[in-house]
Amino acid sequence: MTATPTPTATRPAEVTPAALRCRTLLARKVAAGVGPEGLLPAPCESRVLESALALALLTAERAEEDAAARLTAYLRTTLRTSPPDPFQRAVARAVLGRDGDAGAALDAGLHGFDHFTAGRKRLMFGTVLAALGATRFPDVPWEAYDARPQQSWLHMEMKALKVLAAQGTGRPDVVRDEDWDALLPALEPGPAWERNNLAQLLALLALRHSPRHRQALGDVLKHVAGRLRPDGGMPFIDGMTVFTTAAAGFALSLLPAPPPCVAPMADALALRRNPDGGYGFHSGVAQSDVDDTCYVLEFLRRAAPVRHRAAIAEAERYLLDVRNPDGGFPTFARGTSSEIAMTAAAASALAPNPERRDVVAEALRYVVRNQRPDGTFERSWSRNATNAVFRAVLALNGVDGYGEEYGPRARAAERSLTHLAATQHADGGWGHAEAEPSDPISTAYAVIALASAGPLRDRSTLERALAYLIGRQRPDGGYRSRPDQAGPRPLLYDVPALADVFVLLALSHATAVPGVRVTAVPGARDGAR
Numbered sequence: 001m002t003a004t005p006t007p008t009a010t011r012p013a014e015v016t017p018a019a020l021r022c023r024t025l026l027a028r029k030v031a032a033g034v035g036p037e038g039l040l041p042a043p044c045e046s047r048v049l050e051s052a053l054a055l056a057l058l059t060a061e062r063a064e065e066d067a068a069a070r071l072t073a074y075l076r077t078t079l080r081t082s083p084p085d086p087f088q089r090a091v092a093r094a095v096l097g098r099d100g101d102a103g104a105a106l107d108a109g110l111h112g113f114d115h116f117t118a119g120r121k122r123l124m125f126g127t128v129l130a131a132l133g134a135t136r137f138p139d140v141p142w143e144a145y146d147a148r149p150q151q152s153w154l155h156m157e158m159k160a161l162k163v164l165a166a167q168g169t170g171r172p173d174v175v176r177d178e179d180w181d182a183l184l185p186a187l188e189p190g191p192a193w194e195r196n197n198l199a200q201l202l203a204l205l206a207l208r209h210s211p212r213h214r215q216a217l218g219d220v221l222k223h224v225a226g227r228l229r230p231d232g233g234m235p236f237i238d239g240m241t242v243f244t245t246a247a248a249g250f251a252l253s254l255l256p257a258p259p260p261c262v263a264p265m266a267d268a269l270a271l272r273r274n275p276d277g278g279y280g281f282h283s284g285v286a287q288s289d290v291d292d293t294c295y296v297l298e299f300l301r302r303a304a305p306v307r308h309r310a311a312i313a314e315a316e317r318y319l320l321d322v323r324n325p326d327g328g329f330p331t332f333a334r335g336t337s338s339e340i341a342m343t344a345a346a347a348s349a350l351a352p353n354p355e356r357r358d359v360v361a362e363a364l365r366y367v368v369r370n371q372r373p374d375g376t377f378e379r380s381w382s383r384n385a386t387n388a389v390f391r392a393v394l395a396l397n398g399v400d401g402y403g404e405e406y407g408p409r410a411r412a413a414e415r416s417l418t419h420l421a422a423t424q425h426a427d428g429g430w431g432h433a434e435a436e437p438s439d440p441i442s443t444a445y446a447v448i449a450l451a452s453a454g455p456l457r458d459r460s461t462l463e464r465a466l467a468y469l470i471g472r473q474r475p476d477g478g479y480r481s482r483p484d485q486a487g488p489r490p491l492l493y494d495v496p497a498l499a500d501v502f503v504l505l506a507l508s509h510a511t512a513v514p515g516v517r518v519t520a521v522p523g524a525r526d527g528a529r
Helices: 016-030 048-061 066-080 085-095 102-109 116-129 150-170 179-187 199-209 213-227 243-252 262-270 290-303 307-324 340-350 354-369 385-398 405-424 439-453 461-473 496-510
Strands: none
Touching: 016 243, 016 461, 016 496, 048 085, 048 199, 048 213, 048 405, 066 085, 066 199, 066 307, 066 405, 085 102, 085 116, 102 116, 102 461, 150 179, 150 199, 179 199, 179 213, 199 213, 213 385, 243 262, 243 496, 290 307, 290 340, 307 340, 307 354, 340 354, 340 385, 354 385, 354 405, 385 405, 405 439, 439 461, 439 496, 461 496
């Protein structure tokens, strides 16, 4: 997720009808999905982890038998037909009473996850498996479960895991009143607190061990059961309506004739500003983050700079408040690790304001000095290598007026673009990684980066990528793709609306690039993808 600079042209002379037709059909589909309140719905699909935890909770409480039966059927079917990563498989097997090597599953699930959160994820996933009886509890100090400062739901999750570990190891004495208090929002009726089902389920499993609070579980379980998807499973989060509305609104605003829904989309987002000036990923989420705030800021600045100048100023203030001393930006809280994708997004979002010149310059230096030799960057909330690349390239290529620093920025951007050209698949697309098959979202990220490069001498990489996207457009104008969003990292979750939104953003950028000729690949259209 990142903010995107405005292209220098809105309609090149040499874009072929195939590309324009593809863009038009997709834009119509996206615009038609915007509701009367100005938001683009983006529900999250079921996931094995939350479904297994919900089943464990309902089974332990002997509650909501119909929901428990639906969850059981979902898990059995998913394990048989489309099994997820090893960790989630181990969780599901434990809940269903099947044997398995949980330790090996944990190692396999985190294999190759080279990220600053890796230690905490091992603790989190290991404690979940132990609480389900699949392995031993991790041998760590109790302080390891402290998650401050972090996002609100992570604080709840880690407190819940501490309670579960304390109960499972016969040490209930280490649980303090403040630990129980951190879990109480999970008992609120209605939607899951912060629209996060994982956090609520872990909290409810922990609250079962509190004599003071267990009685309140009954009514809440009715709401949990009512949250199952049509396939009988439980999603990770309710959805990403704020994020998709901002990204889709920006993509639609880049069209030569933006549809009428763009203005209501901007109004709807401005109304969902949190008190700190930032934005969360979904309506009703009070935890702001840099990702969503940058998208909303870029969209509002482009679509309604005068009407929503107050919201724009507040979003800038939020970003400045969360910025780290190293010049980078974290996702949620100042003082936590800065991330490339967030820093690049903030640089792009703040650059139009000349008063933020020094902040942007520092952010760009952070991006340049943290680039890997091969032109890539650490992965963030996407499992996809091209995600961080496109955000960084947009920031490096999209900010003008930085004089003497242009050389290092240009060289860094060129390294990333060279990497994209070298890793493009024979079908014209990209996958999560070089060895993985192409998919529309991964390819869309790469297209955005390539389209931001200006008048390149060789357009073949971009043209082949566009042909891939054109060939995979479905009859309704939309797309299906392998999901790439991760939470908790590195676990994938699926919000299908993101495929349409990111491909539209890519097409909006690419069809504004002079000199690109695009033709569909004969026979490549595949409506089953």
